[in-house]
Structures are given as C-alpha cells and as structure tokens.
Amino acid sequence: MMALASLCAGAQECAIGGLKYAVTDAKLRTAQVVDEVSGSDATSYVIPATVSIDGTDYTVTSIGESAFAWSEATSVTLPETVDTLYYGAFRSSGLASVSLPEGLKYIGDYAFNSTKLTSIEIPASVEAIGNSAFFTCNSLASVKFGEGLKTIGTSAFYKCPLTGVTLPQSLEKLGAKAFLNCAKLETVKLPSGLAKLDDGTFNGCASLKSVELPAALKAIGDEVFCNCSALAAISIPAGVDTIGTGVIARTGVASISVDAANKSFHVSDGCLYSADNRMLYAVPMKGTDKVNVSIRCIGINGGAFWGSEVKRVTLPKGMLAIDDYAFCQSALETVNFPASLVYIGEQGFADTKLSGELRLPDNMPYILDGAFAGNKNVTSVVIPSAVKAVYPHAFNGCTALASVTCLGSSAPSIEDVYEEYDNPFYNCPATTVVVPGGSASSYRANYWSDYFTIDESGAAVFKYESTSPADDSFYTSKWAEMVFDVVFSEPVTIVKSTPEAFLRVGGELGGTVLEPDDCWNATTGGNKNTLRVWGSDYDMYTMSFQVDPEQTYTMVIPAGVVKNAAGELNERIVINVKGSNPTAVDFVPASGASAAGEVARYGISGQRVGKSHKGLTIVRKADGTAVKAVVR
Numbered sequence: 001m002m003a004l005a006s007l008c009a010g011a012q013e014c015a016i017g018g019l020k021y022a023v024t025d026a027k028l029r030t031a032q033v034v035d036e037v038s039g040s041d042a043t044s045y046v047i048p049a050t051v052s053i054d055g056t057d058y059t060v061t062s063i064g065e066s067a068f069a070w071s072e073a074t075s076v077t078l079p080e081t082v083d084t085l086y087y088g089a090f091r092s093s094g095l096a097s098v099s100l101p102e103g104l105k106y107i108g109d110y111a112f113n114s115t116k117l118t119s120i121e122i123p124a125s126v127e128a129i130g131n132s133a134f135f136t137c138n139s140l141a142s143v144k145f146g147e148g149l150k151t152i153g154t155s156a157f158y159k160c161p162l163t164g165v166t167l168p169q170s171l172e173k174l175g176a177k178a179f180l181n182c183a184k185l186e187t188v189k190l191p192s193g194l195a196k197l198d199d200g201t202f203n204g205c206a207s208l209k210s211v212e213l214p215a216a217l218k219a220i221g222d223e224v225f226c227n228c229s230a231l232a233a234i235s236i237p238a239g240v241d242t243i244g245t246g247v248i249a250r251t252g253v254a255s256i257s258v259d260a261a262n263k264s265f266h267v268s269d270g271c272l273y274s275a276d277n278r279m280l281y282a283v284p285m286k287g288t289d290k291v292n293v294s295i296r297c298i299g300i301n302g303g304a305f306w307g308s309e310v311k312r313v314t315l316p317k318g319m320l321a322i323d324d325y326a327f328c329q330s331a332l333e334t335v336n337f338p339a340s341l342v343y344i345g346e347q348g349f350a351d352t353k354l355s356g357e358l359r360l361p362d363n364m365p366y367i368l369d370g371a372f373a374g375n376k377n378v379t380s381v382v383i384p385s386a387v388k389a390v391y392p393h394a395f396n397g398c399t400a401l402a403s404v405t406c407l408g409s410s411a412p413s414i415e416d417v418y419e420e421y422d423n424p425f426y427n428c429p430a431t432t433v434v435v436p437g438g439s440a441s442s443y444r445a446n447y448w449s450d451y452f453t454i455d456e457s458g459a460a461v462f463k464y465e466s467t468s469p470a471d472d473s474f475y476t477s478k479w480a481e482m483v484f485d486v487v488f489s490e491p492v493t494i495v496k497s498t499p500e501a502f503l504r505v506g507g508e509l510g511g512t513v514l515e516p517d518d519c520w521n522a523t524t525g526g527n528k529n530t531l532r533v534w535g536s537d538y539d540m541y542t543m544s545f546q547v548d549p550e551q552t553y554t555m556v557i558p559a560g561v562v563k564n565a566a567g568e569l570n571e572r573i574v575i576n577v578k579g580s581n582p583t584a585v586d587f588v589p590a591s592g593a594s595a596a597g598e599v600a601r602y603g604i605s606g607q608r609v610g611k612s613h614k615g616l617t618i619v620r621k622a623d624g625t626a627v628k629a630v631v632r
Contacts (some may be wrong), residue, residue: 014053018042019067021051023058031058032086033067043072043094049079063089065108071095074116078104085111087130096139100126107133109153114138124148129156131175136160141184145171152178154198159183163207167191176200176221183207190214197224199244206230213237220247223303227251232286236272238262243272243281246303246325254286268294280304299323302345305330311353315341320510322348337361339500339558342509350374360384362558362572363502365509367394367412367424376400385461385559385571387412394424401428404452407559408571409439409461411446425451434458462568464488464531467575474580475547482516482535482543484555484575491528492562495569497521501533502556505548508574514553516543522561531562531570549579 013022014031018040024030031051036042050057062084068076071093080101090098091113098112102123109130112120118139122129124146131153134140140160145168152167154175164187167174171191179185181204188202192214199221202208208228213220217237222244225231231251236243238261248256256272258265264275269292272282277296282304290312293300297316302323305313313327313335324345327335332352341361347370355377360367365388372378373396381401383390385408392415395401404425406412417423433452435443437460448454468485469475482503501520504511516535525532533555535543547553557573598619 012053014051016048016051017045019045019047021053021058021060022064023053024062029056029058030061032060032062032064034064035067036071036073041072044075045073046077047079047082049081062086065089066091068093068095083125084108087111088113090115106130109133110135112137119143122146122149127151129153131155132158134158134160151175154178155180157182163187165189167194169193174198174201177203180204192216195219197221199223200226203227213240215239218242220244222246223249225251225253226303226306233257235259236262236265240264243301245301245323246306248282248285249303249325250307250329251285254284254288256282256284273297283308283310285309293319300326302326303328305332318513321345324348325350327352337364339363340502340513344368344371346370347373354378356380357382360387362386362500363508363556365389367391369393370396373397379403380405383407383412385409389413390424391415392417392422392424393426395428396421396424396426398425398428401425402430403434404430404432405434405458406443406448407436407458409436409442409463411435411439411443411448414447414451416447416450423451436461460566460568462488462492462562462564462570464570464573467573469575469577471575472578474578475553476580478547479544480547480553480577482514482520482545484533484557485525486531486533486557486570486573487525488529488531488562488564488570490564492524492531492564494522494524494531494561495563496558496561497523499533499558499561501558502554503535504554504556505551506554507552508554508556511554514545531557533557533561547579551579553577553579 015037018037019033020035021031022034024032050059059081060079061081065086066088068090069088069092074094075097078101080103082101083103083105086108088110091110093115096116100123102125104123104126107129111133113132113135115137116139117137119142121144126149128151132155135155135158137160147168147170149168149171151173152175155177157179159181161184162182163184166189169191176198177200179202180200183206185205186207188211193216194214195216196219200223202225203223204227206229209230215237218239219242223246226246226249228251231253233255234248234253236258238259241264256267258267266275270284273280277294279299280293280297281301283291285308288310291310292314293316295316298318298320300322303325305327306325308330311331311333315336315338317338318340319338321343326348328347328350330352339362342363346368349372350370351374354375357380358378359382362384363386365386367390369391370393373393376399378398379400380403383406390412432455433448434455434457436458437456440454440456443454464486466487498519499522503514517537520535523532537543555575559572560569563569
C-alpha cells in the first residue's frame, strides 16, 4: 500500500491494480477509470468502489472514454457505485463477461462495441443505451432489458446474433437501425406505448417471421423491415399516419392489412395506399404477379416494389412521380409510362426484368443516377426531347443495350466524369447514338462524343418560330383561354388531333393540372403555318380559366403533334406564362370572343341578351362560329 500511495501523492490521477484512475469532481469526490497501466497484461479486473488519491478517498462513479479499448481483459467486475459508461469504454476489447451494477444509468456510444460478450442483463436503473453501444458484438445472443429503460440509440445492437428480444414497456425511443442485420432474430415484442419505429430498425433481420405492431404506433420510418426475408405479413395499426420508403422491401410479405379505423392508409387490391389513393406505399412482395395502380394515384413511394415478384404493372393517366428504388430488383417485365410522368428516382428501375426497347417517359427531364442500371435484357433505349440531363450510372451494366436514340435537337447534358465507370453508359455495348439531323454539334458540346460515335441519321426536328402567348409573357386579364398557338416557318399537318398536352399551375414538374372538360385539341390556326392547341368542353367550346396573378402557368405540348412536308415532327414545346394583376374590365372573354364580328348574344336559357348581361353568354360571330363568354 505504501508503494501505491506514493504513486498517487500530489496528483489528480492514481494507478491501482493495473488501472489508472482520475478525479472527475474534487468537490463531490468522484473519480473514474481512465485507462490500463501501460504494459498491463491482466485478463481480469475488480474495480473498487473507492480509491485514494493524494490521501483523499474518491468514489468511482464511471468508466472513462475508451478506458478498456483494445484491452486483453476478458472479465471486469464493476462496483455498485458506477452510474456511467462513457464512449467506447470497453470497445474492441476481449471482454466476455461483465455484470452491470444496479445503479448504472447510462451506457455510452460504442461502450461495448465489438466485444466478446455472449449475454448481458441491463439493470432497471439504466435509462439510455447509446448509439452503437453493442455494435458488432458477434457473440451476443441474449439481452435482458430491465423496466426503466427509455432510449435505445442508433445501431445499438447492429449485427448481434440475438434470437429473441422483449423490449421493456418503459421504452420511449427505439433508435434507427437499432437491430440492423441481426440475422438470427426470430421474435420481437415491442412495448405497447411505442409511438415510432425509426428508419431501418429491423432491416436485415432475415429470420424475423412475424411482428405485432403496438396500438400506440404512429410512425413507421424508412426500410424498417427491409430485407426481413422470413416476414410473411404485416398489419398496420389504426393510429399510424406516417409510413416511410421501402418498409417491407425485399421481404417475404404476401399479405398487407390495415386496421379499419386507420384514417391515413388502406389496402386496395392487396396494395397499401394512402387513404385518398394518391400514393401507393407498398405492394405484396410474394404471390402477386400483376398490379393495376389505382386511377387516382399520382405517386409511387420509394421501394414500393423493391424485390417483389410483380411482373406486370399498369400505371394510370395522371401518374406524376416514382421515387427512389421503387421497382429496383423486382421481377418487373412490363410497365407503361404515361405522358404525365415527370420523375423517376435514383435506381427507380434498376436491375429489373424489362427487355427489348425502353422508351422513356415523354415529359421526364432528368434520368437520375442509376435509374435504369443493371437491366440486362434491355436492347435499345429512346430518350425523348424532354430530357435535359443524363446522370452518372443511369444505364450502367445494361449489357445488352446496343442501340441509343435521342430525339431532342438540343443534347441532354452528361457530366464530364473522371472515372470511366461513372459514365451513364458504362459496360453497355452501344457505340453509336442516333440523333436528329443537324444536331450533332450540340451532342458533341455536351460530351456525348466521349462515349459514342454521333450519327445524324435521325429525322430532323420540325422547329417552331414563335408562340402565342409567348414564353415568359404575362396574362393581362382575369380570365385566360386554354388556347396556345405555335407558329412554324412552313405549313403544318396535324398528326395527333387530341394530343396529351398539360397545363399546370406552377412548373412543368409539379403543380395542379388544369384540364379541359373534354380534351385538348390540335388544329391549324389562322394560317396553315400555325398549330393551335386548345382545350374544349363537352360542347366543343373553348375552355377558359381564372388567372391567379401570383402563379406561373406552364403549357406542355408533346412531341409529334404536327409534321411538315418532309415528315419532320415537332419536339416537345414548353410555354411558361405568368399571372399578372387583373385589370378592371366590364367584359371578359372566356374563349376568344371579341366585339369585332359579333352578331348576337344569348343567355344560357337561349334568350337573346345584351352585352351588359351578367354571367355566362354564347356569342355568335359573323363567320358563323360561336364562343362562350363571361360578363362580370
């Protein structure tokens, strides 16, 4: 003891029994274990409740940061006075056995990371287990939780060989990826009061066969049960109002159900939708071959079909967006791309069974990273004129892709990548890209010649000269017609008399769609060089809409509506018109009516009326035509 005392005299640290201790609070007289004595080869330690430093006794209340990191110790006995295990206290050590004291309150981040523990009992006094506290404890097969635990941190039990877990009723927060890749985990009992399952909580728990979600649950994060290949069914409680992406992706789920009292979600044709059917969240991974997506659906959640057995999908008119990984690694063989579709997320259709020609959505401006990568049966791809950019890895690994055709006279941009494998067409056999006549210089300027020989054998584009309203112009009245004129330099021939045009409030990638009652029509305008695209009601009158001065209105006219004498087709045309402050007018035409040429006016009852008649009227003109008008 005299030798030990001399080591501690006049210092704030002390070495006792092969361990170093340091004062943490002189007033409270507390100390912690900070390290092993250099050269110590002990495999077992018994830590005392008090140590004497410079003649004063201090209570040992904690194990300091990385105190036993990389230690050869296999057994450590902690005193009942210890209430805190700090960051990495035993990380990457040989620790195989430890008894946690009844007064312990906090287990820090990485406290037992990569140790040799086979089992552990968490005392009821512990309120929080830190992030990655038992990360990669490859022998930890059993954990017993005491009531009193409130928080389990992110990745706390990552890759532990646990077979069953019963979480305490006191638990309030279960961190993201808490049991990530616990491949042997077969059973889980969740606390009845748990309100949220955070991202990836049970991702990769391949042996998990079933789980009962608590009635108190309100939110399910991203990929909570992703890669749980043995999971056969899932039932969503009544209170759940938030569901993330890829929740049951790559699982064995063949049945999805939702409590009848749930107001946010429901199941239709076996698939999980939002209550209003506007978002498709998940489909059964097993036992479903075909999905006809609801006609009201406008978006597909990330990972909804990821790894599923679904081979055939029909998307509705009006579909706007398909999120990241939506169809990734699925059995998908056929799918339609409606004209309304403007977004496909990263790896949205990566590694599917699509084959033959792949014609991308007509109105999608970006082909994102890996969107169609790994589709080994796709032999050709057609990139419409709407596409503005092709991102890295877009078609990476499409090993049968021998033909690439671009329809735009302006080349989509391609990043000038440093590494060859980052190019959009890496490991594809295609060596030539076919582009419209006269557009090769644009493709060379955008790096396409770095990957392909540019072939201008494609037909030239029938280019327009001007539009009315002009792009970036303003509406000047409270009401505007659904009429857009496009002037070309030579006569036009109508190819599609009822084109799939879109008028959006806002930008071309989103916003409310203003639809005519009947359809969009394509006719020639005042001369043979003009294409007029106009929306009609069921009586074939021109529709109108009330202009919001705070909004921008975007008209999208699809490619291939008209052609010239040489057979060249127009490419996609986008016209942005801004709202303006409404002007005070007595007569506001609803469909092109004007005083000039007017011969008669009738009310909706058919009686002839004057120009001052309020409301909807029918105006007959001298040329025999009739239009609707509104007087306010």
